[in-house]
Amino acid sequence: MSNPIQYLTTAAEVQHAADILRTASRIAIDLEFDDMRHRYGRNLALIQIFDGQTPYLIDPLPLTNPAHELEPLxxxxxxxxxVKVFHSxxxxxxxxxxxxxxxxxxxxDTSVQYTLLAEADNNISLGRLIQAELGIEVDKGEQKSNWLKRPLTEAQMQYAxxxxxxxxxxxxxLRDKLAALGRTHWAEEENAALEDVRYSRDERPYLRMAGKYRILPQELPLFRDLYLLRDQVARQLDRPPYMVFANERLPELVRDLPRNLNAWKAARGLHPELKRTPYLEQLxxxxxxxxVPAPEPTLPAEQRRFPFRRRLTGEKAARADARxxxxxxxxxxxxxxINGFVANLVLSNRLVADIIELGAEQVLRPWQKTILRETAERHSLDYTLVAQPF
Structure with missing residues (x-):
């Protein structure tokens, strides 16, 4: 039985908790954050930590300088x-x-451990995993809460x-189950790789919008400029872009562009701020x-879909097909x-495409290479044909 939840809202409380947590051999941790749902951008709303005795809920919102005051954590x-134990x-x-x-x-990462058991498709939620492995049903009713709203309810605190x-x-x-299957090193390699995950800014976020498939290629610069103007207004209002106008309106406005200032004033579904100076004039x-919108620059080769295969012709294309x-x-x-789940962990469609170009030795983790090599040997196939770069 754990101690009562400790809800921390001051720098002194954070420091005191960190002094205790620093002595732990492992901590369980999760974050609640808002990703363009209630405010602009990605905003940390809560840090949950458990050391095996006490669950701590650290609230960054009341802190005056969260980046500095959370440094002990x-x-x-x-x-x-x-050790930091996460799920997904x-x-x-x-x-x-x-x-x-x-x-x-x-x-x-418990989701990594579960995936490597290869008992089912991955992407299992924490609630389902707890129920499947521990037979405990946890209330997930607060999953879509506004975690930036204060005060937090008792239900939110318990959920967190x-x-x-x-x-x-x-x-x-999960560790014991992996050990029984001889897969401990699989999990060690996959978890170690998580240390190298880094954030990189997406310079062309508008290309991720599903609406781009509803416009013509020559309309993409206008689509981009409208997207960026919407983003500018959203940032100023500290609201998610969908509150400035809905995602589905973006391609509609591009395809049926209001012709003048009055037409923009009458356009449906736009935030009132867009119909005021200076944004109305920009529209x-x-x-x-x-x-004349600035043309969309050509994507660098590494960001194009299947750039490697597109470059190949003749004998080289035939070699890639053979690979x-x-x-x-x-x-x-x-x-x-073994089974289809393991097969997909070793040779997903993305990994196959990378191996064809870069070779298995560069693309795969050691445990994946071992399976691939041993499978090739067992079935009298030549692993060296896919081992090295093309």
Whole structure:
């Protein structure tokens, strides 16, 4: 039975908790953050930590200088001597890097452990995993809460604490199951790789919008300029861009562009701020007869889809096809020898494309290379044909 939840709102309380947590051999950790749902940008809303005795909820919102006042916690996250147990940590460690420059060391991710059991498809939620492995049903009713709203309710606090209370029991159970399958080193390699995950700014976020498929290629510069103007207003209002106008309106406005200032004033679904100076004039300028949007620059080769295969012709293309055929054979054999889930962990579509160009020795982790090499040997196939760069 754990101690009562400790809700911390001051720098002194954070420092005191960090002094205790620093002595732990491992901590369970989770973050609640808002990602363009209630405010602009990605905003840390709560840090949950459990040391096996006490669940701590650290609230960054009342702090006057969170980056500085949370530094005692960041020191622990950076300390390789303390194990950090997460569930599905990618978004959390990216946020810590983006906002605070924190690179977490010595990570154990229960979602990674579960995936490597290869009992089912990955991407299992924490609630489902706790129920499946521990037989405990946790209330997930606060999943879509506004975590930036204060005060937090008792239900929110309990929900947040539940995200860390079961992680030790869960990771120990999954560790034992992996050990029984001889896969301990698989998890060690995958978890070690999480230390290298870094945030990188997306310079062309508008290309991720589904709406871009509803416009013509020559309309992309206008699509981009409208997207960026919407983003500018959202940042000023500290509201998510969808509150300035909905995502689906973006391609609609591009395809049926209001022709003048009055038409923009009458356009439906736009935030009132867009219909005021200076934004209204910027919208009207997009419709001006002499407006020529800056052309969309060509994507660098490494960001294009399948750039390597597109460059190949003749004999080289045939060699790439032969590589793909061999990898497809190997994937089929791994499915037969082990199971389809492991086959997809070793040779997903993305990994196959990378191996064709860069070779298995560069692309795969040691445990994946071992499976691929042993499968090739067992079925009298030549691993060296896919081992090195093309």
């Amino acid at each position: 960041w020191l622990i996250l950076r300390d390789p001597a303390v 940590c990618k978004s959390d460690i990216l946020l810590l890097d983006e906002l605070y420059g924190v690179h977490v060391r010595n990570i154990v 604490a539940n995200d860390v209370l079961y992680l030790f029991e869960l990771t120990d159970r 009207a300028a997009l419709s001006a007869e002499d407006f 793909e055929q061999l990898l497809t054979q190997l994937k089929t054999y791994i499915t037969t020898d």
